[in-house]
Amino acid sequence: KGAFYFFEKPIFNDLERFFTIVRQAIKAYEMERELDSLRREVSEKYSFPNIVGNHPKMLEIFEMIRRVAQTDTTILIQGESGTGKDLVAKTIHYNSLRKDKPLITINCGALTETLLTSELFGHSKGAFTGAVKDTIGRFQAADGGTVILDEIGEIPLHLQKTLLRVIEEKEFERVGDSRPIQVDVRIISTTNRDLAEEVKRGNFRKDLYYRLSVVPIKIPPLRERVSDIPLLVNHFIKKYSKGRPSIKISPEVMDRLIKFSWPGNVRELANVIQQMMVLSRDATITLHDLPPQFFTKGETPPSMEGKVDLPQIVSEIERKWILTKLEEADWNQEKAAKLLGMTRKMLVNRMNKYHIKRAKIKTQKQPIWH
Incomplete structure (x- = not known):
């Protein structure tokens, strides 16, 4: 991409300035790489x-x-x-x-x-x-x-x-x-x-x-293109999986999703899929995981079999939700706290309570010039 700067020989007359310029060149190169990465990310996000x-x-x-x-x-x-x-x-x-x-x-x-x-x-x-x-x-x-x-x-x-x-x-x-x-x-x-x-x-x-x-x-509106709902469901499952084990939707749940009126359209569908993925305890989302609005007045949502430890379930739900928002915010605690509607101090307390820590990823430093 051309020269960043030039020096007249001998460069040893002003080594301090030489190293300052080199550091600036490295920083400019790294910023350019980061900018290119962001451009690619945006381009992919808003591709057809x-x-x-x-x-x-x-x-x-x-x-x-x-x-x-x-x-x-x-x-x-x-x-x-x-x-x-x-x-x-x-x-x-x-x-x-x-x-x-x-x-x-x-x-x-x-x-x-x-x-x-x-x-x-x-x-x-x-x-x-x-x-x-x-x-x-x-x-x-x-x-x-x-x-x-x-x-x-x-x-x-x-x-x-x-x-x-x-x-x-x-x-x-x-x-x-x-x-x-x-x-x-x-x-x-x-x-x-x-x-x-x-x-x-x-x-x-x-x-x-x-x-x-x-x-x-x-x-x-989504109710006028219900044939797209299965495609959208699969799209949002991939979007919100983020490396987690693959989650499937049971035929009964898909049937309910297709028949629902969706007053909030695609945004509401995305929120429902994300909510079910966070709260589901199994690899397959079943009727147990559907929110109440998917059941008619005279219909009772299926209950979980066996004895239910409600406090444990609530804690597990909260832990999963906090993890989801931390990942969305790229583990920036200020941003995650804002998404969760709480202060950073409250978030830190809950992270300590649930022993939530970001997994350390070993990365090998790449040389700047080859």
């Missing part, structure tokens, strides 16, 4: 095989994604909560010509109107109380890349006009500054609302709706 489905509606969506990924057109992804809108949006970005540029996601429903304006477009020093310095917004941070407007239907009307200008003229002003800022971003929007209906009600600008939905993608 991770959007699972063989249903005709999903096959149409796969074809649409392939075609629009190589363009810069605005895209509107619609679907119920949990259908996978975010996954589709990010897959489009990471398979586009902008894949090596920034990807910024903005949750339009998570911020107040005042904060949303500053978050999107930035603000100048003194624009409002607490604005102690110039701050760039998400659009400027994403210059050259992609902005995902999550739940675009939540954006207030007065901001919709500004957003329309960004799309049409590719420029905006920071809060407290009248100077226009040029920006080059691709916009992908997601919503669980019927925006056409919101336009009729006067809650959403018609001109903005048409600009955002040049290419509309409608993701069907």
Whole structure:
């Protein structure tokens, strides 16, 4: 990749500087390797095989994604909560010509109107109380890349006009500054609302709706593609196994999963599979492991045979759940505690209680140069 630095002979006149530069070169090389590894990881995570489905509606969506990924057109992804809108949006970005540029996601429903304006477009020093310095917004941070407007239907009307200008003229002003800022971003929007209906009600600008939905993608709810459930179940079992012994699903459980209405869609299915894998005591998930919502009112969930030691079962469940979240957080205790909804101190106490320790993996150091 070319030279990192050069020295004039003799180098022994300034050995301290020589070794400083060598250390910097090694650090830069290691950071570049780590960055390459992260790029590969992201590329694999948002590759087409991770959007699972063989249903005709999903096959149409796969074809649409392939075609629009190589363009810069605005895209509107619609679907119920949990259908996978975010996954589709990010897959489009990471398979586009902008894949090596920034990807910024903005949750339009998570911020107040005042904060949303500053978050999107930035603000100048003194624009409002607490604005102690110039701050760039998400659009400027994403210059050259992609902005995902999550739940675009939540954006207030007065901001919709500004957003329309960004799309049409590719420029905006920071809060407290009248100077226009040029920006080059691709916009992908997601919503669980019927925006056409919101336009009729006067809650959403018609001109903005048409600009955002040049290419509309409608993701069907899981109940409309039940033939994909077995594929999704196998996908999530592989995803959550992480080197553990393979787990199977009994035919009775699969039948219940297929017949369930899935109001939370694919996200709910993923959570149910993960929960059953954590709580199951056997290599095969049976009706014993199904959550209560899978049984009708007059139906009693099967009970475990023999005498049950409830405290022991609860402790085992908690231990498995803590291990699962530690692995998800790559054994970062702060992150794992946040996932578990507890403090780091509480997590450490429970790890000591259940004798949870990370297994030591022996690794052989590889030389930096060959």
